[in-house]
Amino acid sequence: xxxxxxxxxxxxAAGVSQPTVSxxxxxxxxxxxxxxxxxxxxxxxxxxxxxxxxxxxxxRRSRRIAVVSSPDDLLNPFHPQLIVPLHQALGAAGYRTxxxxxxxxAAVLSQVTDGSVDGVVLTATNTGSAVPRHLAASGVPHVLxxxxxxxxGHPSCVADNRQGAADIAGVVAGLGHTEVALVLGPRxxxxxxxxxxGFRGVLASGRAVRTRVLRGGYDHATGVAAAQALLSAARRxxxxxxxxxxxxxxxxxxxxxxxxxxxxxxxxxxxxDIPMAGWEPYALTTVRHDAGRMAAEAVRLLLSQLRPAPxxxxxxxxxxxxxxxxxETHAPPPV
Amino acid sequence: xxxxxxxxxxxxAAGVSQPTVSxxxxxxxxxxxxxxxxxxxxxxxxxxxxxxxxxxxxxRRSRRIAVVSSPDDLLNPFHPQLIVPLHQALGAAGYRTxxxxxxxxAAVLSQVTDGSVDGVVLTATNTGSAVPRHLAASGVPHVLxxxxxxxxGHPSCVADNRQGAADIAGVVAGLGHTEVALVLGPRxxxxxxxxxxGFRGVLASGRAVRTRVLRGGYDHATGVAAAQALLSAARRxxxxxxxxxxxxxxxxxxxxxxxxxxxxxxxxxxxxDIPMAGWEPYALTTVRHDAGRMAAEAVRLLLSQLRPAPxxxxxxxxxxxxxxxxxETHAPPPV
DNA sequence: TTGTAAGCGTTATCAG
DNA sequence: CTGATAACGCTTACAA
Numbered sequence: 001x002x003x004x005x006x007x008x009x010x011x012x013a014a015g016v017s018q019p020t021v022s023x024x025x026x027x028x029x030x031x032x033x034x035x036x037x038x039x040x041x042x043x044x045x046x047x048x049x050x051x052x053x054x055x056x057x058x059x060r061r062s063r064r065i066a067v068v069s070s071p072d073d074l075l076n077p078f079h080p081q082l083i084v085p086l087h088q089a090l091g092a093a094g095y096r097t098x099x100x101x102x103x104x105x106a107a108v109l110s111q112v113t114d115g116s117v118d119g120v121v122l123t124a125t126n127t128g129s130a131v132p133r134h135l136a137a138s139g140v141p142h143v144l145x146x147x148x149x150x151x152x153g154h155p156s157c158v159a160d161n162r163q164g165a166a167d168i169a170g171v172v173a174g175l176g177h178t179e180v181a182l183v184l185g186p187r188x189x190x191x192x193x194x195x196x197x198g199f200r201g202v203l204a205s206g207r208a209v210r211t212r213v214l215r216g217g218y219d220h221a222t223g224v225a226a227a228q229a230l231l232s233a234a235r236r237x238x239x240x241x242x243x244x245x246x247x248x249x250x251x252x253x254x255x256x257x258x259x260x261x262x263x264x265x266x267x268x269x270x271x272x273d274i275p276m277a278g279w280e281p282y283a284l285t286t287v288r289h290d291a292g293r294m295a296a297e298a299v300r301l302l303l304s305q306l307r308p309a310p311x312x313x314x315x316x317x318x319x320x321x322x323x324x325x326x327x328e329t330h331a332p333p334p335v
Numbered sequence: 336x337x338x339x340x341x342x343x344x345x346x347x348a349a350g351v352s353q354p355t356v357s358x359x360x361x362x363x364x365x366x367x368x369x370x371x372x373x374x375x376x377x378x379x380x381x382x383x384x385x386x387x388x389x390x391x392x393x394x395r396r397s398r399r400i401a402v403v404s405s406p407d408d409l410l411n412p413f414h415p416q417l418i419v420p421l422h423q424a425l426g427a428a429g430y431r432t433x434x435x436x437x438x439x440x441a442a443v444l445s446q447v448t449d450g451s452v453d454g455v456v457l458t459a460t461n462t463g464s465a466v467p468r469h470l471a472a473s474g475v476p477h478v479l480x481x482x483x484x485x486x487x488g489h490p491s492c493v494a495d496n497r498q499g500a501a502d503i504a505g506v507v508a509g510l511g512h513t514e515v516a517l518v519l520g521p522r523x524x525x526x527x528x529x530x531x532x533g534f535r536g537v538l539a540s541g542r543a544v545r546t547r548v549l550r551g552g553y554d555h556a557t558g559v560a561a562a563q564a565l566l567s568a569a570r571r572x573x574x575x576x577x578x579x580x581x582x583x584x585x586x587x588x589x590x591x592x593x594x595x596x597x598x599x600x601x602x603x604x605x606x607x608d609i610p611m612a613g614w615e616p617y618a619l620t621t622v623r624h625d626a627g628r629m630a631a632e633a634v635r636l637l638l639s640q641l642r643p644a645p646x647x648x649x650x651x652x653x654x655x656x657x658x659x660x661x662x663e664t665h666a667p668p669p670v
Numbered sequence: 671t672t673g674t675a676a677g678c679g680t681t682a683t684c685a686g
Numbered sequence: 687c688t689g690a691t692a693a694c695g696c697t698t699a700c701a702a
Contacts, residue, residue, distance in 0.1 A: 004450070004474065006679055017689045022681060030687055047473065052451040053397070054679030056388035057694050071422075074415045084406050087436055096446060099434035101422055111431060115339070115695090116387040138382065139339065220614065253616045279555065281588045341695055352673050357697060365671060389695030392678050450679090673702075683692080 005046040014042035025050065056115065065095045065302070066117040068108055068131075070124035074101055076218055076246060077274040078291065082123055082146060085295035093303055095119075105130050113138045119302050121145055126188040141305035145298040146291075148190040148317070155305070157298040157318040159289030161191050161271075164322025165198025165241075168269050168287050171324060172239045173202055175332045177267060178209050181237035183226040183247050185218045192218075195243045195271060212237060216247070223250020231258055231266075238266060238333035245270035245277045245286055252282060252329065263331035273325055283328035294320060340381040349377035360385065391450065400430045400637070401452040403443055403466075405459035409436055411553060411581060412609040413626065417458055417481060420630035428638055430454075440465050448473045454637050456480055461523040476640035480633040481626075483525040483652070490640070492633040492653040494624030496526050496606075499657025500533025500576075503604050503622050506659060507574050508537055508544065510667045512602060516547040516572035518561040518582050527553075530578045530606060547572060551582070558585020566593055566601075573601060573668035580605035580612045580621055587617060587664065598666035608660055618663035629655060 011018040016035055024031050024039035042048075056062045067086055073079050087097045095118065102108045108131055112120045119141040125131060132154045135142045144156035172180065182199050185192035196213075203209045214229065216222030223242060227250065230237055242248035248270030252262060260266050270277055273288035297318045346353040351370055359366050359374035377383075391397045402421055408414050422432045430453070437443045443466055447455045454476040460466060467489045470477045479491035507515065517534050520527035531548075538544045549564065551557030558577060562585065565572055577583035583605030587597060595601050605612055608623035632653045 008679080018679090019681075019690085020688060022679095023688085026681085032687060035688080049445070049448045049450075049473075051392075051679055052449040053388045053391035054694090055681075057386075057392050057679080057696085058681040060694075062388070071415070071419050074418060075412075077410075077412075080406070080409045083409060083436065087406075097436070099436060101418065101432070101434055110384070113384045114387040115384075138384075220610075253614060257615055275555075279588060280592055343695080353695090354674085354697075355672060357695095358672085361697085367671060370672085386695055389678090390697075392680085392695080393697045395678070671702105674700085676697105676699085678696090678698105680694085681692105682694100683690105685690080686688085 227254030
């Protein structure tokens with residue numbers, strides 16, 4: 001088994017010095033086309049790939065960005081809508097992306113503060129997470145996407161969850177519903193808190209609306225369980241507002257299972273506009289936020305830290321408008 | 336802005352030499368508890384994190400494994416079932432995991448042959464991919480999961496797709512169906528080819544069965560389109576065997592949209608047993624393969640390359656049995 | 671048990 | 687335009 005070739009081997013093969021190999025392959029401006037070709041050819045022949053560790057050690061840059069996710073988020077159909085454009089935008093900026101799927105703060109921190117990445121995109125951060133604070137302390141450029149943390153000073157890009165929730169709650173209230181249930185996600189997620197605030201703000205300010213609140217994860221099972229509880233209660237709600245599409249689909253399933261007519265007897269709404277929400281059997285009325293734009297703006301915020309431009313202080317938070325998508329799961333309450 | 340601390344800084348703070356810092360923090364056996372404590376304390380105080388690039392450069396190991404996926408796979412609900420246990424098994428073996436979500440061979444190769452990972456788990460490999468060959472040529476330990484490539488010499492761990500497909504086709508044939516359609520995935524995926532072979536083997540050997548074949552991606556849209564074509568044809572199939580659950584759900588949706596009774600008028604089967612397949616509104620009859628065990632076996636195959644044990648030649652391929660899951664979308668053909 | 675010395679492969683600096 | 691030289695931060699070998 002032959003040793004993996006280094007730039008020294010390429011140099012010998014091409015008859016140049018080792019630093020010249022580095023310059024030639026890096027596309028350095030002041031190298032003669034002749035030597036560049038010779039070096040390229042030799043590198044090709046030997047199957048030479050510059051070693052990341054040597055490069056990173058010397059240059060103190062890895063040209064790599066970590067996108068931090070979590071096992072929970074990996075299961076959510078909304079996730080790829082965020083990951084793929086992030087990957088693309090970072091690639092366009094000359095950065096490679098590695099996705100970290102970790103549950104614990106410690107595991108994440110140990111992997112992003114060891115100099116192996118130039119920056120971090122946080123997509124699954126809990127409100128109580130210590131990660132943003134530690135990153136700031138270590139001077140690691142970072143940006144939050146689709147999440148906010150209470151402490152200031154962390155660049156973030158989010159949809160206006162509160163506004164989106166308020167808008168769809170307004171639609172439901174406007175239809176005349178007075179028996180409304182909310183099915184929310186975990187308290188540790190800013191999206192859930194903000195959506196809750198949006199829902200509540202509208203429902204409280206309207207006419208006498210009786211509101212029940214259930215809580216769980218952003219998943220199908222939560223929706224099923226919530227619907228079981230709500231639909232077997234003595235006084236059924238006539239509308240169920242869910243903090244995510246995954247929850248709403250669970251509610252829809254359980255409702256149909258029980259022969260409850262949606263939207264005739266029951267209005268159900270979601271949030272996120274995952275692909276399934278648009279499928280014909282569901283046609284879920286929901287709130288859309290533009291993950292692609294969210295990703296692009298987040299990358300912009302991150303890049304402004306990586307290559308700080310003079311005079312252009314980037315805004316700390318970008319908040320994108322969320323749009324209500326009216327499909328077929330909403331209607332006035334039964335008379 | 337202060338420089339990020341190095342082991343030298345810790346050494347000075349703790350009043351020891353720099354290599355002693357390395358030994359103390361690495362849990363090296365022959366360090367006095369006193370100095371170990373002193374070093375630990377100093378490191379803690381300075382917020383020292385050993386730099387990956389220095390470590391990797393010197394030790395020639397990164398303690399990191401790349402799990403290679405693709406944007407397409409990221410969208411498939413089966414994906415997390417594989418990724419999460421892979422992550423867990425690798426973590427238990429002392430390796431950190433980074434997920435690579437790349438479409439092109441070149442992008443993948445450039446990231447896994449630069450010494451930044453000790454090994455590679457390939458979860459989304461096309462049959463024609465050059466990646467396994469290049470990895471073998473570069474001497475990078477690797478293993479294929481849920482995929483096979485034609486060339487020998489690449490350790491792999493897969494479900495017995497052919498057997499699983501044959502078994503479920505046997506069930507359908509046994510019910511008496513003679514008008515059967517197959518909706519398959521891309522030709523570039525071994526899973527699709529093997530499932531096709533399993534389906535066809537049984538259907539060809541049975542009594543006169545008329546078989547139609549459609550092809551697309553492993554996704555919902557493919558199922559919808561296939562069902563549209565098949566159900567509006569003059570001679571409708573009485574059973575549609577799908578190469579993935581995502582396809583089958585699309586078929587189910589379209590069938591119900593058209594008021595076709597499943598399973599009364601139409602039998603529909605899937606493959607993978609994704610969580611949705613078990614949801615009550617679907618109750619899809621399908622084939623289950625154990626992603627958790629697949630992941631665990633794959634990691635075992637990879638580890639046997641990373642720490643080669645004497646005398647224990649690891650098998651090249653592990654093939655796991657696939658089980659038919661009988662739910663509620665199969666029945667005899669209408670009379 | 672600990673310190674000294676060396677070197678991993680690369681990029682940056684400086685002559686020439 | 688190119689070569690010699692140094693240095694990045696760490697782990698290993700060897701000496702004390």
